[in-house]
Amino acid sequence: MVRGLYTAYTGMANEQKRLDIISNNLANAATTGYKVQNVTSQSFDNLLTIKVKDSSEAYNDRPIGYMSLGVKLGETYTDQSQGSLRQTGNTYDMALEGKGFFTMEVTDRAGSVSTQYTRNGSFTMTKDGQLVDEDGNHLMGESGEITIPTDAVNVVVDATGVIYADNAYVDTLKITDFEDYDYLTNVGDTRYKALEGAVETVAGGSVRQGYTEQSNVNVVSQMVNMINITRAYEANQKIISSVDKTLDLAVNSVGRV
DSSP: OHHHHHHHHHHHHHHHHHHHHHHHHHHTTTSTTOOOEEEEEEEOOOEEEEEOSOGGGTTOOEEEEEEOOOEEEEEEEEOOOOOOEEEOOOTTBEEEESSOEEEEEEEOTTOOEEEEEESOOBOEEOTTSBEEOTTOOEEEETTEEOBOOTTOSOEEEOTTOEEEETTEEEEEBOEEEESOGGGEEEETTTEEEEOTTOOEEEOOOEEEETEEEOOOOOHHHHHHHHHHHHHHHHHHHHHHHHHHHHHHHHHHTGGGO
16 A cells, blocks of 8 residues: 555656656747757666565465566657747848757856857857857857957858858858767756767758747647646546545554454
8 A cells, every 4th residue: 555655656756857847848939949858757677576474385485576666757858850940130140950059158157168059049249249149158160259340241151151251251150960969968948068978970950041940849749748747647646545545444444443
């Protein structure tokens, strides 16, 4: 009976985590460059149950089967599939069509500088001509931080990431890709950091100036999943209620006989 309570509890905890992830997906359905996250579920490792000192077995220990302890979260992963492109017409809005990430130089509050990656191509130019994201992080080119001449009238970024200002070469966007996206960890909603062991490869995506890549969240699918999770959560609640009533009868009714 107590094992039934624990098993139902693991189910509720699992569904709560799944609901948190889906809620975050829905909250970022309109976030530029956001990639939907998903989670898998798996059972706990089975335990071997043994009949101990039972008279029917001549008091010899005998294995009687395996017992599961419930469910646990498996892998939380990010779906890196292409989102739709939306035309904005803004000079410094850029989208990647295909694989790859924009390379960013990010400075945290402690002043530490790190390299991170994003598909959010909504950039602006500072008064000094540097291209930055909404948090002030610098967009990187092959030569370092990208700086556009502040007096440039016509800035063009071609499909290969080459930047021209008034027909003069400025820099080339540093587009990075990886062999295995499992070596990327989320930093915020749209940025990623490469873990030790990540192997960089040549990015095959092309740059679309004047566009941004939208979130790849399917709102209808996420809502359906949320309904299913809610029902599973309620089912586990009912199991706990049923086991609790059974224990109450065993202790307060049968125990008085």
